[in-house]
Structure formats: structure tokens, C-alpha cells
Amino acid sequence: MLRMALQNLLRKKSRTILAMLALIIGVMTIISLISITEGVKGRVTDVVSQMKGIVVTQEDVFMPTLSRLETSDINKIESIPGVSVAAPRIVGQIMLLKEGEKRSMTAQPFSIYGLDPAKEALTKKGSLPTGGTILRGRALKSGDTKAVVLDEDTAKDEKKLVGSKIELGGNKYTVVGLAEAVGGAGRMAVVPISEARDILEVPTDKITGIYVETNNPEDDKKIARLIEAKIDDSSAQTTEDFAQQLMGMLSNIDAFLWVISTISIVVGGLGIINTMLMSVRERKKEFGVLKAIGWTQENILQLVMYESILIGILGGIIGVTLGWIAVQIAKPLLGISIMTVTPSLAIQATLFAIIVGVIGGIYPAWETSRLDPIKAMSDR
Amino acid sequence: MAKKKMLEAREVKREYIMGKTVVRALRGVDIDIEQGEFVFIIGPSGSGKSTIMHILGALDHQTAGSVTLDGKEMARMSDWQLSMIRRNKIGFIFQNFNLVPSLNAIENVMLPLMTSDMNKTVLEARAIKLLKLVGLGHRIHHRPTELSGGERQRVAVARSLINEPEIILADEPTGELDTKTGTGIMQLMRKLCKEKGTTFVIVTHDTEYIQKGDKIFHIRDGLINQEIYKGGKVIE
Ligand SMILES: Nc1ncnc2c1ncn2[C@@H]1O[C@H](COP(=O)(O)OP(=O)(O)OP(=O)(O)O)[C@@H](O)[C@H]1O
């Protein structure tokens, strides 16, 4: 009977695909959205777990790279009791150009982190701005000039090894270390702060931010408020503040996913009901014959349910596959490498499609099983 | 030959209510069919031939009277029991063949027992045997659209035989076939009746298919015209 159901579906391929279409789109959307948000979530938790201190920037700036603080603010913060270290930052973005190029359409934005190696070494999170470890070579140290630490992904893309040269903002830099590509901005170059000032053209008395650690992380919130009070137009964010903001955002995304999923169930289910009804009504005569030659109501119910469930299974598999492809395409575009379609997500989505198939089949199957064989057979 | 009574219809009436009018398709029909008989039901168009066939074949219910199969009243049976009777005891042959277009010849023949728990290979072997019997051993994997009218009807005959029924009901089986093909089908059914002892009830317009010894019921306006088959000869 399963084979017969499959043959029935193959007989009208275009309609079968039509029946699956809404389901395929639904599954595909769910698969890609969930993978992407899971990826983003994973990355966010990564970042949050790596950041331990307080990040001070100018208040109400659109992007952290536009923020400007006074270099002297560092001393003001370090004079606050409980602060263990205040490290200056100059952060910005440039386009990474190929050798000899003046501009490029394909260049990706690339973060420059300028920091003071001596100060950075005093922090608990280690020598890198985003945490994580050095994989090859070494971290920056004080006294370094024209030295850079790249993340491993960038190094791979640009074919750089420890000791290679790379051009940033018109100057050549020697790669001294490769960093683990965790969270944060992904593609980045870490350079001494004076170099970043050069590349990003930030005046000597200005910096873009200050990274602060305290003796006792429990005091972070209190100290953040003290910093804001002490430095005009500043905003001091603790890891906790940051995490809360992000989690708030993510829970909105989750709610949005629920809405999308619900819509897909309804639309996919309606799509199946609609096409299945069309299909069984067209074959009324055939079902009448089946009934006449000894099929029971249950047999016919089963046949139609099989067809509908097969649509669910096929739609699910195709949807998962297309979703997976969409994720593979989105991955380099969004620059998030950790997002994947996990086997459990794929299985769940397929199960979901099968359930939609079951639900969509119930009414057409019920209607068909109740057919009066004589009326059905005389149907023209 | 001591004949066993199979089907017995008594005072069978069938009325259709169409809005305010009542269509009286059968107005009190008595029919007896015994095992191994070759029975014809003849009569003008609209006289109720198909209607009585459906009722005899457990496909439709009479509105009054009784129909018993092997002594059991069919009106008292559930939909499931009636399906089982159609599956196990009755075979149907229709005027327009009624094959399932997506299935090939052998699958169509197996169809009535596809849902039973019968072993697939046994069923397949039986279907092939029947297709050979009806002379279609070389068309086993053809779909209905790839067969001629006569071949399709022979597939339908093979299908009606798959459950080794006690009785086969054929409503104008030759209606859409030319005389030569029709005669072939009719001869095939006679052969089956003789060799397997299968009972046949056949509705036809063509009285030339009727032979001596056949039982004939002539229906007119929903009533059996008794005199017509006196001595097994059609007097009209
Ligand atoms: N579903 C129905 N509703 C109303 N009237 C019906 C219905 N089915 C049959 N009839 C009527 O019952 C009468 C008998 O119909 P039936 O189909 O049994 O005739 P028939 O003898 O088989 O005719 P034919 O030789 O044309 O096939 C006809 O008058 C027909 O119009």
C-alpha cells in the first residue's frame, strides 16, 4: 500500500511538489533561522564569557568606533578605589586591500584593535582584546612597533604566517602572532595603540574606549556608575549589562521564531489539506472502485494518510536540505562560522514536517473513506 | 446438480428521493440465484438493472424488502462486514472497466487483496496465473492506458477472480466492446463458470449472448417480468 501511495504521488509530480511547497518553504525558513540564531547565540555567549570587565565609551555614540574619550580619562578611572587596571583602546574599521590596490569592491570590513601591551598584560582576560588564546607566535609586547596579531581566519584568507608582512593603512606590519578566532569582531588585527592611532587617524589626546577591570567583579556595577559620574559623556557597561541587553534581544528573536514556526505549520498544513483534497476528489472514482472491490474504510483512510505523510517526509527532507544550503550560503556572508544545522535540528524539522503531513491528511482521508462507492464511481 | 441457494432477493424496493419527487427504481423485485448458475439480467435503459446489481453486490442498500447472501441478511451488516463480503465472496466487473490508471495490469489484479494479510508472492503468483488464464500473460506490466478495451476488460475479469469469489457480478461487461471482443469476454466467463463453478450475474443489452440453459431476469420499470424466461427462452 505504501508503494501504491508513492506511485499515486509520482503520477502527478507537479501537484505533489505544489502540496509540498508551503511545507518546504516553512521547514527551510525554520531550519535556517534557528541555525542562524543558535549561531548568533553561541557567539554572544562566547563573547560574554570572554569579557570580564567594564567597557567605557563615549555616551550615545552610534558605533563604538566613533566614540572619543580623553587619554587622560585613564588616570581618572585608575584613581577610583577598587579598579585594578584601566587599559586604553583605539578601535576602528578599515577595508583590507590587496597589495597595490587602492580600493576594492570585495574587501570586507576589518577591525583594528589598538592597545597598550603593558596594560593589557595586567588584565585577567589575557593579552587579546576579545579574550581567547594565541595559537602561534606571541602576543604583542611593550616596545613593539609595526607588529600585528591577526586572527587565524584572516591569516588563512590572506595567506599570512608568523613573520609575514601585511599592509594596513599604507604601512607594512610584521605578523608576530595568530589568535584564536573567538567571538568578538571575528576578523581583526591587534596592533600597538600608537599604530592604531596612525592607521585610524585618531588625535594623540584621544582614545575610543577604555577597558576596566576591578579587584572584585561583584563591584563592577557600582564602579561602572562611579566612572560614568566621574567622566562627562561616558557610558560604562559591565559584562552583565551587556549580557542582559543581548539576551533581551535574543528572546525577541525566539518569540519571532515561534511566530514563524506557527505560521509555517498553518500554511504548510493548509497547503497539504488543499492539494490533498483536490487530488482525492479528482480520484473519487478510483476510490469508489477500491471500496467496491473490497477495501474497507480503514484501508482507504490509510492510503490517503500514507500519501499525505509521504508528502510530509519528502517536504521535510527537501526543506532541511534547502535550509542547510541556505545556511552554507549565509555563513560567509554573516561571517559566523559556528552556525550549523545540527542533526537534532534536522530531525526535529523533519518530524515537524511529518506531523504537518499527518494533520493535513486527516480531513481529506476522512472525507475519502466515507465515500459512497456507487456515487463515487458514477462521478464523471 | 443439487444447487445451493446463494443470493435471494425478496420484495426489494429502492427509492431515491430527489427534492419533492420520489424515484422508484425498484418496486418489489424477487430474485433467486443458485451456485454455479449463469444468470442474465436484461431490460430497457432505466429499468433498474444497475440498481439491483448494486444491491445484490453489497454496494447499496434497498429501502424495503430483504436480500440474503448465504442465508445472511445484508441490511443488518456493518460497513466493514460488507467490505469483507465484497473482498472475499464477490467479484465485480464494470462496463467501463474501472481499473486504477497508476497501476499496471498485475497490480490492478492484486488490488482487491492488496489490503489483506495474504503473502505477497502467493498473491503475485495467483495474479499471473489469472492474467494467463484471460490471455494476458504477455501484458502483465502494462498500464491500463497501454491496453486495448478488450484487454482492459480481461484485466478486470482477472481482478474479479483474484479473491476466488463465489459469485461475479458484471454490469454490462461488453457494453464498451465490439461484438467480437465482447463475445470473447462472454466465452471467457462461460468457461470460468463451467470450470470453476463460479456463479455469474450479467447485465446486458445484447440478447444474442444468451444461450440455452441460462437463467434470465427481465426487468421493466423496476419489476421482474416473469413470463419472459419460460423454458429458458427469451420471448419478447
Ligand atoms: N442516485 C440516483 N438518484 C436518483 N435516481 C436514480 C439514482 N440512480 C438511479 N436512479 C434512477 O433509477 C432508475 C434505475 O436506474 P438504473 O441505473 O438501475 O437503470 P439501468 O437499468 O441500469 O439503466 P441502463 O441500462 O441505462 O444502465 C432510473 O430511472 C434512474 O434515473
Ligand SMILES: [Mg+2]
Ligand atoms: Mg445500468
